[in-house]
Amino acid sequence: MRDAQRVAAYGVAVRQGSVLLTRASGRSSTPGLWCLPGGGVEHGEDPRDTVRREVAEETGLRVAVGMDPWVLSDVVDLPGEGTRLHTVRVVYPVTVIGGDVRDEEAGSTDHAEWTPLDQALTRDPMAPFTTRMVKRALAAQNNAGAARPIRNVAVGLVVRDGHVLAEEYPRIDGHHRFLRAIGGGIAFGERAADAVVREFHEELGVAVTHVRLLDVTENLFEIVGEPGHEVVHIFAVASPQLDALPLDGALPVRDADSFVGWHPIERVLADDPPLYPVGAARLAAALHDDTR
Template sequence: MTPALEPLRRIAAYAVATDDEGRVLLVRASAKSGTPGVWSLPGGAVDHGEDPNHTVVRETAAETGLSVAVTGLRDVLADMRSLPHRGVTIHTDRLIYSVSVRGGTLIDRVGHPTDLARWHTLEEAERLKLRPFAAAALGLSAASADLRPDVPPTFPSFYAYEGPDGLHRAQRFAAYAIATDPHDNLLLTKIAPGYPGGGRWHLPGGGTDYGEQPGPALLRELVEETGQRGRIVELLGVASHRDAASLGPEGYPIDWHGVRAFYRVVVDHPTEVTIHDVGGSTDDARWMPLKDVAALAADQLTEVTADALRAAGLI
């Protein structure tokens, strides 16, 4: 049995970089970390309000001495890890990016959570002790395992804390669906009054639960919000949005930072839309022909929905 530990959540971004010989860049955890001697992808926590694209560039430079540029999003993963020496269990939503190296020189770091940065062939990497998420991102089997709690701890779906300026802060990871049926209809939900964006059309989805993977979380949300059962076709991208004084049902301003993963979802057998989560943030939901979606005024869609639909080429 793992001991009772304080649950924490964070969002982090990591880089998959390869050189001209096909080797992958890895960093080694030092004695100052919870997993000394274990190798991982370079990267780290997304600061409040920070775009994950910037996080992965910043963290890679700090841990390796190399300047990189993001070339694409590879995957979004989640895991739980218990750290008894710190008295915490951490759920981390991990954004995995492909990057290209622009320049710099590999550095060793003394007195930091990572101390070495090295290029390894995949064959060499598979013989190393790798963090499970890094092995999964590289398509390798993990030679080490994180200590996990026996049962996911209880953690609120909404958690705000006081920031250094005295304003409450909240950072949340969520997954949303661009869901279509065989008849070129798009599934949209309308945000209930009293919530940020109230009265506007939004994509179905929402925040993931503690210990939950983004894909299953999205399909769960799809059923709860609309009664539809879909299948995920592909990961489309990730968006970061900050509202420094968001007003919601809490009744006070919150410095809100949302990081959202967007997926293309197909509902092969659409049914009558039913909102199961009555009294929540969803006020209405319906199938809408794509031509009608394209005709909606700009103020009828949430900003993130409009951005996602444009990126998918639907408006």
């Protein structure tokens, strides 16, 4: 047999106790096989871009891709093709940020669904690596009540001409459209001010030249049925690159299918749309008043 190697990337999405699964179509070499959404990494493609592309193609959903993947490996004989195939599978945690589940037409899958975790293992046949990931997700769900973490976050506010720069999230599962200040989680051993500088660079590719702590708030929320608890350091930040962004312009977020843009502070104060974390709109208004 001829040896061959393949790299594939997948997304594991869990919400409200269900996991997103797809079923291989008759066009696939494994028709009827249940699997996580995903597929082969194209030459020169970032695996996280593969996940975004494949999930959209197979399920109709848009996802934000996490940073800490699981890497699995398996070898199977394909006698019909005369190949012994070694597949390296990169599996990312993903969060759905838009779209509605639909089946793929004339593709490698023919069905996509949210399957309750306690029923997912009854889907037969299921790809062995998918079985492993479902078991991992089921164990995490069973332990969630005892070990749900509080997340420490650092975000930055950029204010200009009565506008605040923020990332926009679309309406999803009954949760209305909203904005979020730019930033993310604080790594262990990292200072909050350093975290916000890093996040602006990672998400937008821009340098921050000034950082000033405005407030520390708590953000208790629920989105797509999952509760969250954040302690948020909110900073005023300055960036010449962002100051050069036109008020009607938009900048893509590198690790998500979303954009940041300028939004009138008067409107976010009226929750049209709301700006999170809680207190960010008030602080943006105060920054605007200080610059008058």
